[in-house]
Amino acid sequence: MTHPFPLASRPLRLLLLSHSPDDENAGASRIYHMLATGLCERGHEVDLFHLEAMGVPREPHLARLAQRTLMPRYLSRFGGRQIGRGYDAVMASSGMAAPLFARLSRARARPLLVNHLHGLAIHDHVAAMSEAMLGHGRASRAARLVTGSLQAQWDARGVSAADLTIVQNRRDLGDLKERCPGMAVELIAPAVHPQVLAASALAPALDGRAPLLVWFAAWQPRKGCHYLPGAFRIVRAAHPEARLAIGGTGGTPADLIDRFAAEDRTAIEVLPRISVADQAALFGRAAIVVFPSLSEGFGLALAEAMCFGLAAVAGSTGFAADFLCDGRDGRIVPPSSEHIGHAIVDLLDNPAERSRIAAAGQRIASNLTRDHMISAYERAFRRGRLLPVPVHQPGAQPADSLLDSSQLTGV
Secondary structure: OOOOOOOOOOOOEEEEEOOOOOOOOOHHHHHHHHHHHHHHHOOOEEEEEOHHHOOOOOOHHHHHHHHHHOHHHHHHHHHHHHHHHOOOEEEEEOOOOHHHHHHHOOOOOOOEEEEEOOOOHHHHHHHHHHHHHOOOOOOOHHHHHHHHHHHHHHHHHHHHHOOEEEEOOHHHHHHHHHHOOOOEEEEOOOOOOHHHHHHHOOOOOOOOOOOEEEEEOOOOHHHOHHHHHHHHHHHHHHOOOOEEEEEOOOOOHHHHHHHOOHHHHHHEEEOOOOOHHHHHHHHHHOOEEEEOOOOOOOOHHHHHHHHOOOEEEEOOOHHHHHHOOEOOOEEEOOOOHHHHHHHHHHHHHOHHHHHHHHHHHHHHHOOOOHHHHHHHHHHHHHHHHOOOOOOOOOOOOOOOOOOOHHHOOOO
């Protein structure tokens, strides 16, 4: 591939392949949307495709099966049909392009191959299995034997097949440096959406907010959902006026309310799917965000809530582990109802301390701007494209395709 002016100054041509459904308000898809928009605004040419373009069956049960077991095949087949358009870099997440990358890595002239990790799946799988072993949730036989371990394999193959892997937290960075010495790995934190940041600038002052707690996360064992009902009972015993709003769970009120003590149920609101504007309004009147995850790739929902001045009670993972310090700009606690509940009570008992912690956390979260994220990706794409190709070190594990290469037509 030849170009009329140096790579360091000319616009880049990029292919972004997201295996997530196309939803700019969802975490995984949102990053791709922000990246594509920001890079285009800087003069680069970006083609972005999501799950819907990959040829996955439309029937819900078949689609779910395909996504959980064959997604690298679908994404790599689709991506292979786009490669002839002269891209400088191709990026896909979570090892989903490993079959495509494995084949392209042997080509003389090819794009930079970028594997993006929302978070190493092995950590999520271990957290989910440990909660199941403790009786804090159920793990299906498929999750135990297939889904979790298969995604961990895809992650590993994606790393070994790529020229560059981008991670979103220090835990994953350390893991890959240890397991894959010599491989190119960069840490780039995701950004809070510009619309969310703009709305947060209009949020009411921190002082005087009602004792409203917010949980905004999927209702899954690895998110620490088992500990919320017990923690809320502790909170309500000390502060009967406290209320809880639950959103983003994927569940219905009937699924969730009965998990809480009978005396707390009238103080809980389970929110349906709400707009970004409604979410901003909720964050603007709440006092504390509860985010006790055991494993996160980053945890954008926590950062978004903190932009609105909510004091955080969070688990030590993702954004909270990398950016927050217990007692300074958040409360970082172990996964237990006692720790979570008493941390919330301490914040409600001390409004001045809660406001101080919330303001410190707000400053940190508000620095996660799209411009910072775009600049980091832009530098990574340019640096990576100037590396000798391939960049794999002697002795590195080869990238194994999950399927025979003859099945990847068009790749």
